[in-house]
Amino acid sequence: MDHTPRYALITGASSGIGERFARHYAALGVPLVLTARREQRLHALAAELRARVPVQVIAADMAEPGAAQALVGQLHDAGLRVRILVNNAGYGLPGRYRERDWFEHARFLRVMIEAWTELTWRLLPELRASGAGRIINVASFAALMPGAAGQTLYAPAKSFMLRLSESLSLENADAGVNVTALCPGFTWSEFHDVTGTRQQMDRLPAWMWLDPDQVVREAIDAVERGRVLVIPGWRYRLAYAVLRHLPDQVLLGLMRRGSRRIRPVD
Template sequence: MTTTSSRWALVTGASAGIGEAFARELAARGASLVVTARREERLAKLAAELAGKHPGLRVETIAADLADPKAPEALCADIERRGIAIDILINNAGYGVPGHYLSQPWQRHADFIQVLMTAPCELAYRLLPGMQQRRYGRIANIASLAGHVPGSAGHTMYAASKAYLIKFSQSLALENRQFGVNVCAVCPGFTYSEFHDVTGSRPLVSKMPKWMWMTSEEVAREGWDATERGEIVRVTGRVNRFIKGLIKVLPDKVGLALVQKRSKDFRVQDPH
């Protein structure tokens, strides 16, 4: 029996990519699941597959759009009405906004902030009291290697939002260790998923060498193991850890110049 057996996990953005991989990883380790995303049909398909693969596993689906400021509270209320106590929170929902800052309407940026920054914080705020009371909790905030390196031109707010999640996770982890709650910022680099299709950067990133990529399953496995061990920040993959270490020792001016030179290879500068 693993520590996740008989525990309930909430996974946001579970309809694809890293979120779906986390749902599969946790189900394999015995956790029951509440999976949420906007695409209800994908959630239903995932729930049926996991329930069939793991007899006795409970999987609840809740369609929600975390760009709605009321969604986190409504989601937690729905979970409570179903008599479920969440011990594991995977804050994964996210996406990128392509192009330069002024190329997009403000509302699109506001929605981005709501999904990638406000919603994870609110979900943690609403679910932490129960975790503290039960003296067990796991929160994995899916950040990014981008949060450790200088910001790039294009996708202006993405790295900033991930750096925010990293710092938030660090403080939250130190505040909650005494309650048996582990908080980890999981920081993947380039990962095979739908992310780059949605942002329109697939033609660019497809030119990146294969050794820079990880699968969603590898990220989820390594990220969850790190969360269980009590690591506060986990950059997944040796290549990504090397990049983080290199950037850390470079002078800021050199790091910025390097990112400026290479950003056109992986960031959409203006929307199509």
């Protein structure tokens, strides 16, 4: 019997939801591989969590070409085998589409589409071989809505993540691999500080904000139960139940007004 430890690999683990995933899996006794750009923060988190589980740190910038291949190479060189993959690395790129240089869009698309899809492709054989592989793709409630002005590529990228999660679930259930797309609404984290939209986000009512620990708990429970889609928070689940039945033109009108309120682009 193979007793090699099977790790949870968490991308974007230095802060926010990724950090909370690391803490929750450590509490469950799952050894960790943490990756993100900010190596110093990863080492600080790893030093804290090593009291519970083995933790490895691999600094990587998923916006760089070849980052996914290099990351998997480092994993295998170190003899680390992955059973749980949390594709969390991501960010927002506020502003009108044509106001950003294409170089910025290209880096965004590498992180939000190319890197995690390649990482998943490269790790799928060992996830399947484990007999109980788990993939959590951190998408967004935006994946369930029409695109918004001022975050032009964000909703399309998250929608892609949701749809690919569904396909991967169908293709890999036979090997015991559960795939879940996590679609949270607004969640307390550094996300909006990094994108420079904190002032706009602070205009939202308190009830719209989710606790990141709640988000992570619901995601882990969902992937263990084999649920493909999880929307944390009853308010967002209720909103989705209502919004999905509205005509497209009504939804677009709602997004137009919402974009003006919290993401001014003029």
